[in-house]
Amino acid sequence: MGKVTAYQAGVVAFVALGAFTYGFAFAVFVTSIGQPGFYAYFNLDSTSSYTASIIGAVNSLFAAGAAAGAIIQGWVGDWLGRKKAIIISQLFCVGGGALCAGSVNIAMLVSCRFFQGIGLGQSITLVSVYLTEVAHKNNRGLLSGLTACSLASGYVVCSWVGFAAFFSSNQVLQWRLPLALACVSPLITLSGIYWIPESPRYLVWAERKEEAWTVLRRLHHDASDPEELSAHAEFQQIVLQVDYDKQQNTGYIQMFRKPTWRGRSLLVIFLLFATQATGILGIGNFQVLIYNSLGITGYMALLFYCMYALIGTIPNFFCAYFMDRIGRRRLLLMGYVAVTLLLIVEMLLQKQYIGTTSKAGNAAAVAMLWIWVGLYGFFLDPPQFVYCAEIFPTTLRAKGIALGFAAYFVGAITFTTPSATAFNNIGWKMYLVYIACNCVTVVVIYFFVPETSNLSLEEIGELFGDKVVVHLTADGHGIVEEEEVKQIEAEKSVHERIERIEV
Numbered sequence: 001m002g003k004v005t006a007y008q009a010g011v012v013a014f015v016a017l018g019a020f021t022y023g024f025a026f027a028v029f030v031t032s033i034g035q036p037g038f039y040a041y042f043n044l045d046s047t048s049s050y051t052a053s054i055i056g057a058v059n060s061l062f063a064a065g066a067a068a069g070a071i072i073q074g075w076v077g078d079w080l081g082r083k084k085a086i087i088i089s090q091l092f093c094v095g096g097g098a099l100c101a102g103s104v105n106i107a108m109l110v111s112c113r114f115f116q117g118i119g120l121g122q123s124i125t126l127v128s129v130y131l132t133e134v135a136h137k138n139n140r141g142l143l144s145g146l147t148a149c150s151l152a153s154g155y156v157v158c159s160w161v162g163f164a165a166f167f168s169s170n171q172v173l174q175w176r177l178p179l180a181l182a183c184v185s186p187l188i189t190l191s192g193i194y195w196i197p198e199s200p201r202y203l204v205w206a207e208r209k210e211e212a213w214t215v216l217r218r219l220h221h222d223a224s225d226p227e228e229l230s231a232h233a234e235f236q237q238i239v240l241q242v243d244y245d246k247q248q249n250t251g252y253i254q255m256f257r258k259p260t261w262r263g264r265s266l267l268v269i270f271l272l273f274a275t276q277a278t279g280i281l282g283i284g285n286f287q288v289l290i291y292n293s294l295g296i297t298g299y300m301a302l303l304f305y306c307m308y309a310l311i312g313t314i315p316n317f318f319c320a321y322f323m324d325r326i327g328r329r330r331l332l333l334m335g336y337v338a339v340t341l342l343l344i345v346e347m348l349l350q351k352q353y354i355g356t357t358s359k360a361g362n363a364a365a366v367a368m369l370w371i372w373v374g375l376y377g378f379f380l381d382p383p384q385f386v387y388c389a390e391i392f393p394t395t396l397r398a399k400g401i402a403l404g405f406a407a408y409f410v411g412a413i414t415f416t417t418p419s420a421t422a423f424n425n426i427g428w429k430m431y432l433v434y435i436a437c438n439c440v441t442v443v444v445i446y447f448f449v450p451e452t453s454n455l456s457l458e459e460i461g462e463l464f465g466d467k468v469v470v471h472l473t474a475d476g477h478g479i480v481e482e483e484e485v486k487q488i489e490a491e492k493s494v495h496e497r498i499e500r501i502e503v
Helices: 006-032 035-043 048-081 082-101 108-134 142-143 148-168 173-182 184-195 200-205 208-218 227-247 259-277 278-283 287-293 299-326 326-354 357-379 380-391 398-415 419-425 427-450 457-464 482-502
Strands: none
Touching: 006 048, 006 082, 006 108, 006 148, 006 173, 006 184, 006 208, 006 299, 035 173, 035 259, 048 082, 048 108, 048 398, 082 108, 082 173, 082 184, 082 398, 108 142, 108 148, 108 200, 108 380, 108 398, 142 299, 142 380, 148 173, 148 380, 200 208, 200 227, 200 259, 208 227, 227 457, 259 278, 259 287, 259 398, 259 427, 259 457, 278 357, 278 427, 287 299, 299 326, 299 357, 299 380, 326 357, 326 380, 326 427, 357 380, 380 398
């Protein structure tokens, strides 16, 4: 099984819309602070330190809400299932988006962004979990990588919506319309979620195995395997591994008590926090301010942001396509080295040309930012989400990725709250912080991140010290430990007969 079927592609694309929702709704505030009408309506001076603090507060409370949403999803996704949890997250997204669009003062906007953040934190986390659980091992990088692709696409669409709104003669419409449009994609998700299947791995965990088999065989149908040997072997491995994992207590506290789970939990927390330490949000959220400091103002600053978002998004799709061939570890290592070198060059350019009238120098600084975000999109964006979702067992995946995304959003608070003030006050020196953090991340990845490509989700645990009950054969059509499987099934049959006799 290496090809993606039309049915599987449709399911994955539709669920990935939840990541688009996050990307659009997150970026909508970035475009809002580039609109003259935003500052006029809320009586803010775009150049004052007070305004910079307000912007930082809005971003921080949004991230705090998203972190809370991610943690909540860890419980809800396991309690109600992935599908029902997605419904709840989209309801939060619609409600929060509508309230933000209707904000009448800055205090209301701040509080409503927190509420919206709860739904968006749930949404992006659930998409990552779901896509990972429905993908086949040979194309998991491609399909699960659509989390980042869809998220980045949301950025792009939102940036161009904001650019178009800039030219509206109605200054209130300039910033309210993009905020209101953040409700569209979650409404689409809610309208079609009924036809989306539950995750087959969750169904096995919930003891709905017949339903799980029906879903899995349809998702992983392979015309070249008419006897469905691959699907049978995969299903057998999932059932045996989940049955084994269910014997152990699972919970946020237990994740830090068991050594093999603790290592993965800490690794995921570090990796997704480190994502923010690259500067991707600290720089991205304040693109307009950075361009203003380089002498690029008005609609040109918004246009440049649109180009920045587009250049960062397109490489995501190439990365997802090649990820299963190149490998997660190699992409992450090369990516962190590349973006660090580009940040050094960008820092030196801004040190030299900020505040000057040098068109060539300012153009070089802008170009370097665009190259930097393009490299980030190709090397780092998809693999970080894929890796962090796939290294946990099914019984812990929702909680594991929840911890990672909570760290991701805490990192957003850490690096976006001071960024507006930092770029206003210390300018290019802010890049030194990002460069130092990236150097630490390279070391951690080199020593602690094993490769997971082309392994089934059930076999990845072995890389971190967990017991794997059975392994798939090289062609994926059978189980290596076939005799052990027969023995396990025979023992189950005996136990079932004894239980019937006792009853």
